[in-house]
Amino acid sequence: MEAHKRSTGAMSEQRRARLRLEISREAARLFWDKGVAATSGDQIAAAVGLSTRTIWRHFRSKESCAEPIVMQGVVTLLGVLRRWPRRRSLEDHLTAELTGIRNGDTTPPVDLADELLAMRMIRLADTEPALRAAWLMACDQVEREMCVIVGERLGRPVDDLEIRLYGASAASAVRVLDEHIGAVVLAAGEDFTEFSDVPALARRYAEAIRTATGGAIGDPLDDLIG
Amino acid sequence: MEAHKRSTGAMSEQRRARLRLEISREAARLFWDKGVAATSGDQIAAAVGLSTRTIWRHFRSKESCAEPIVMQGVVTLLGVLRRWPRRRSLEDHLTAELTGIRNGDTTPPVDLADELLAMRMIRLADTEPALRAAWLMACDQVEREMCVIVGERLGRPVDDLEIRLYGASAASAVRVLDEHIGAVVLAAGEDFTEFSDVPALARRYAEAIRTATGGAIGDPLDDLIG
DNA sequence: GACAGTATGTCACTAAGTGACACCCACCAC
DNA sequence: GTGGTGGGTGTCACTTAGTGACATACTGTC
Known part of the structure; x- marks a missing residue:
């Protein structure tokens, strides 16, 4: 049963x-x-x-x-973050995983057309308040997930205030980067080439998260914790 | 005319x-x-x-x-931040201004009943998705304002990517603090005494913003810039 | 092949939100 | 005073997002 x-x-x-x-x-x-x-x-x-x-x-x-289309990419990133080993730097992990995905040896083949559609929705959200609200609600979910990830990494409960601050800041950093990349791609006539340098992209995400958490999230941990 | x-x-x-x-x-x-x-x-x-x-x-x-009621407090904080002198630390400015407000010698007398109502709305947003969306939309506005403030302080354009990252992280830090304080006050039977220590409160906000911006926002500036 | 549970279609209904138009009231000119 | 002009409001008709209730079709289990 x-x-x-x-x-x-x-x-x-x-x-x-x-x-x-x-x-x-x-x-x-x-x-x-x-x-x-x-x-x-x-x-x-x-x-x-x-x-x-x-x-x-x-x-x-x-x-x-519009939510599922828009969330696909973010969900992928969250999955990557969830697999982040403790004794590795965020930069290293992201570059490794993201190039891995591009090479197709890891999970989800997020369709290029879907990514484009997602960017268009986020763009539309600039002028359509209702869409903006939906996008923010989606990011709110991301924030919760982010709190779980951060809390686990730092060995603290998810409802700890500091963890929630880290989670929120990290999530909004990711959001801003997504919005920015989407805007640039759309402005460039839907041309992704500017972001084909995956390691550089990974570094940007990593650096943003690191800064947003005041350096608390990003470094490898020498794992004194169980 | x-x-x-x-x-x-x-x-x-x-x-x-x-x-x-x-x-x-x-x-x-x-x-x-x-x-x-x-x-x-x-x-x-x-x-x-x-x-x-x-x-x-x-x-x-x-x-x-629900938005105006919920925004009153945040709008006040934004006003305070807008008046933040360059060569002062965030902690100092916040404590000075907030105690000033409590003493009534500065602008807006945000009614206690209104603040309570605002906390209740944020609390309701936990279970009512539509309210949550409204709250997030309001915070989105705050984020834009925050970008202006941060950009001005660092002498950079508002649409600069790094400024937007700072603004977003700072805004979400403020949001999380507001949510936390509201939750605590409501849980304590709508008793504000736990937060009557204004300097401590100011320090918490300041520290949160400082951390969320990786230390870029918070210190006094020795003002080499015009 | 009968059965249980779940996804879907149909239809009636509520209420959120808009458009169009009339009205009122405050201010201004003469 | 009279006669505008403009912005805020009330009234009413209307569209459509979204729900409840019930019937039906589909999917897998014994």
Whole structure:
């Protein structure tokens, strides 16, 4: 019973995530083409071939349909951070993992088209307050995850005030970098080449996180802690 | 004509702000008493004695009605930061200004009841996603202001990437502190005494901002810059 | 092949939010 | 005084985001 529950639960969770992403893609496309206000729930539903009611079962609001597309990249980064070994510097770990991903030997093949769509949504958020709210809500989730990661690394509880400060600052640093990179890529006619230097990119993220946490997060730990 | 426009503009802007605050108070009261979902726009309008249509003229959404109440305190802090002299440490400036405010010799008498209401709204945001979104949107505005302040202090443009990183980290540090203090006060039965030590409070804010900016913001400047 | 649980469709309904228009009131010119 | 002019407000009709309730189809288990 336990095992059964767990297995079907996991299955449907994957299915659910895939479907949400699919809906998100169509919604993002529509948002970009016609604007958020001019895109109705019915149109999103039609575009993905579902009933409108089902859309609202998977998303709380129209704007939150953009969330999965926008979160893909960030989720990947969080995964990378979660695998960060204690006795390694953040710079080293990020460069290693990110080049690894580009070479395809690690998990998720975040589609280039999806990344572009994500950047467009973040760009749209500049002029569409509702989208901005959705983006910030997504980043809020990231912040919580970040607190877990930081707390674990420093061996402190997640609700510790200092941990929450670190988590929040680190998360917003990542957010700002994402916004900046997205803006630059879009301004350059959707050309990624400026950021093809993966180690440099990794260094920027690492440095930002290190600075935002006042140096508390970034260095290798000589691991006196269990 | 110019002068006239300007004066009436300023007048109506003040009036508008006062009215928004008034609406916000009633909305916050209702949100806290009955929950956000159970509070309708009509009820807010009735509570403040306006037509529902007028509510929507002053607020984009139901949840954003909470914004002015919640922002009062933060706006005050931003004002204090804007007056921060270059050759003074953040700790010194904050303690001086905040004790000054408490003593009433500086600008805004942020009502205690309003502060309490604000804390309640932030607390409610834990369980009401729509309120959380509104709160994050408000903090997003704070972040922009923070970038201006930081940029001016460091003599760099506001859209400079590093400035934006500092601004974002500082703003989220302030946000986390606000959330924490609010939570503690509410948990203590709405008792502020734990935070009556104003210098200690100021030191906490200053230290948080200093850490979040990797030490770039906080020290006095020996002002080689014009 | 019957069964249980879950995802979906359909339809009726609530309420958030907008547009259009009339009104009122304060200020200004004459 | 009368007659504008403009900004804020009320009224009402309307759109549409989002929910509840119920029926149905799908998926895997025994």
